[in-house]
Amino acid sequence: MIEYLKRRPRIINKYLIINADDCGLSSGVNRGIIEAFDAGVVSSTTIMVNLPGFDDAIARLKGHPRLGVGLHFNLTYGYPLSPVSKVPSLIDETGAFSGQVEEWEEAEVQIELTAQWRRLLHAGIKADQLDSHHHMQNYLAVYRPMVTLARRERLMMRRLQTEPAIDIPHPPSADLFINDHYFEGDGLERIMRHLADIKEGISELMCHPGYADEVVCAVSTWTTERERELSVLTNPEVLAAIKRHRIILSHYGELRQWI
DSSP, X not given: OEEEOOOOSOOSXXXXXXXXXXXXXXXXXXXXXXXXXXXXXXXXXXXXXXXXXXXXXXXXXHTOTTSEEEEEEOSSSSOOSSOGGGOGGGBOTTSSBOOOGGGOOHHHHHHHHHHHHHHHHHTTOOOOEEEEGGGGGGSHHHHHHHHHHHHHHTOEEOOOTTOOXXXXXXXXXXXXXXXXXXXXXXXXXXXXXHHHHOOXXXXXXXXXXXXXXXXXXXXXXXXXXXXXXXHHHTSXXXXXXXXXXXXXXXOHHHHGGGO
């Protein structure tokens, strides 16, 4: 599905952010993301800071300063960074995230968001954007704290068509968000169609490259799907199409002047 957003004043070039979600999930995911970046296709990634691959991700990202980085706010995998006494509505009896969205308290979401944001900053990463794992920003208790943080920290923020309406303006975002996956048999054809359809302005295309290591298999329903998506992204035809359609790959940090 493609989500079209309200256009800004005309930008004559076709800028595209190809963002790899789930950085920090595991070393296998991190390795796949860097391979897709080295192939000249992925230009940005968003990182989960509370999962086993975080330290490995930081080490890899510091060696690739041209890769844009943001926070992938996570409320569904693993454990919170905040003391459990501060976020009881977010967790189950084991102290892990419960996934029971209807029970989440907005103030506690704000506490955990702040903790995750600070961990990324303390790791020495200059982050420019914000999005959410499993699109949790579609829920009011998550959306408002994210908007508040993004506006306070002057971050760009992924925008979804299904977000709730609030009285705070959405932070700057791309004109077009391409929400799709590329691990099925027609994955290459899908991404080629999206690239052919990119218009003038700023677009963001989400992807999930990686390798299915033990951590991924333990926590995620997407395992070998990530490897198939990596294979599509690193197919030489993709980079050739980007060049053929005169698309400029970039990330939110580089495009701040236009947003």
